[in-house]
Amino acid sequence: MKTTRIRSALFGLALLLTAASAAPAQTPKTKATPPAPKPIEDVRFPAFQQKTLPNGLRVVVIEHHEQPAVTLRLVLDAGKSFEPAGKAGLAGATAALLNQGTESRSAQQIAEAIDFIGGSLGASSSIESGFATAQVTSDQIDRGLELLADIILRPSFPEAEIERWRRQALSGLQISQEDPSYLASAALARRVYGDYPYGRPGEGTPESLRSLTRDDLVAYHKRYWVPNEAILAVVGDVKAADAFARVERHFGGWTKGSEAKLPPFEVPKRTKPEIIVIDKPDAVQTEIRIGQVAIPFRDPDYFKAQVYNAVLGANSSARLFNEIRNKRGLSYGAGSWFREATNPGWFQASTFSKTESTVEALKVALEVIRGLEQTPVPEPELTAAKRFITGSFPLEIETPNGIATR
Template sequence: MATRAKTLKKKAAPARKAAPVKKAAPTTTGALTLPTLHESTTSSGLKVLAAERGPLPLVAMRLVIRAGSATDPADKHGLADFTARLLRRGTARMSADELDEAIEFVGASFSVGSNEDILSLFITTPAEYFPDMLSILGQLVREPSFPEREVEQSRERTLAGFSNDLDDPSVIADRAFTRALWGKHPYGHDVGGSTAHVRTFTRDDLVRFHRERMGPRVSLLTVVGAVSPQRVAEEAEKAFAGWEGGPEAPVELASGDTVATGRVIVVDKPDQTQSQVRIGGPGYRLGHPDYFPATAMNIALGGGFTSRLVNEVRVERGLTYGIHSYFDAMSAGGVFGISTFTKTETTREIIDVSLAEVAKVRQGGIPAGELKKAQRYLAGLYPLRTETNESVAAVISDIRVHGLGDDWVEKFRERLLAVKPKQTVEVAAKYLFSKSPLIVVLGRADAIGKQLKGLGPVTVVPASEYE
């Protein structure tokens, strides 16, 4: 279980001049170039990264807080995501309508997102309004008001959404897969929570989560665009001075190397004519050295449009319109999984064919010619991640938050293209179901139960359990 950090209760630090800006070495690689990073820290302890980048007069800001769903209280699953979405609904100085008007009036855009490890706030604005929008970003995290009416309305909308989810078999299958894989680990619930938990949310819960989990010492502000690093440091000091709360360091999660294997979960949904199928087992954590060989291997296996799984399951046998394999890496662990769907009658066939293709790669890796195609495919896509200020801000913050190393972009294609066939054999042996995988099937239990004999102990659960 996660180690709960102590809440800090101290007086607000007095405002002071922005800390000196430190310049980091520029990172470049052929056609890929990231602007020079400049680092500073506000009086409240918020780390700031600034990267001046033109020629367009736009600025992108990303504030990352290490308070994702893995930090949800045990009886309040979904609280991190819920709190993040309510930040926009009012501050001590501005109502929700005033916030909307201020952002839209200058042609800026705002969004918020969350996952298991972090929650993020994005603002993109014309450069001339950068100070105003950064000030609003500061208000959102320093002094959200969480109006009671907004909390009630958001709770009702969220609960209605859960009810609607029951009509989407793919969503329910994913939710069941996550629970079965991770069990009681902090990763073992949907980021958005569940009906049983969200129904209990109160304004006090949001206020407490904000105070205990969202603070400057577990946050990182990244600013990319047409603004000088010195000005970024100065305006960040103004916007975030006095921000208090949150832990001294990110919550340390238990190792995620205990992902479930060898079980079969049937999610019973009697009205279905198709089966949603999920197959999975242990993967690797973010920043793991196996990333490059495993990624190259997976592109060939099931991560690309011309992969083995797509060819064998969709093209050759016509069992589905879509199938893919993937690695889902998080700070404390990860998963290797396969996601697909098929007619009820061919449920066992699609599982057997998929597992057979996985077994071929586990036994022999990826041959040199096939590997080279996969490497070139991914190397060609990667530059798209550095085209806009928003994408650059996202890449930079991910590199720092997850400890990927400042040369991640610079060396990405070099490291990817350096992967050899023997390395794909090694990672395949590690991650491609060396133990019997976990299998989750959503569909008609009475029609698919008999098909699943021999795959492992079978448990049948009604779909309503995943609302």
């Protein structure tokens, strides 16, 4: 198979941008097609009931009776930020292996048990969190809870399954490392955070994956898969009192551990913008990333950041898309987001362009970002941004799984 080799550059750019303000404008400009503004609805999260077990596990039940189905979703502090140095990928490995064997079941027996009821069962991890999820029909809630508890409380981490997982993870990593988009995002996060775990590749590196042992997984599970700060959401066709009783039966014996502690965070010192260029000779296009440390999840400016992002790059009517794609045709897409975390998360704007228009696309993206810092947002644009946020919310929570994920 022959590849046409095009000389191309891959940019990852870490820029220090000052915190953006989304204050309403004094003199609103009229847009080309002003849709009639409507009142912003009062969107509400569904009612829930909660109860905390003696071991610390917080159980949240949301009744949702439209379909005979239930989603069970556990969230706890077991993400990559708690990995020891040199063990990048351990959080993901631990989660991935949970359903690959328990004290009383082989991987195959777990698969048969969940497939027999037509359900799904699995675990994963993110920056700070570990997740375990089961989806079952509501008549099978007890079986679902039993299986979920089995993989969370009593995983056996069989050596053979670890080796299979490692081989697959290494092969996936090899594919990712050929992907300009993956490389650009990974390089940006690393540059923004330096050695802080938020900048660590969740998938690990070839070296770190090869270094993981069964003992590492067992120790990580024992230390971080504990009920202290965990939340179990039960969403669907279930009665709250019944759900609490069943959860207590299956998770009451989960032993308390010690709480997870994030390493202390200090915003990396940077006096001027930095540009990183990664040369990828066979890349078809240049991937561009712009980012910086932003705000923590519980920041009072959290909602302002959402509105800022809706104006800047959350969708295809936002400024980045409009300027880079619609007005100048430099890319097929452009956007931005905030990644929130306990300590300050990061902001990222991204686009891609043909090699020869790379510098222009980058310039336009920076102009758009700076423009939003310097000039107040016209009122109609601000209203549209808020409407986008409130209108999207009901679409995101229309399923038990969607609600359990929030």
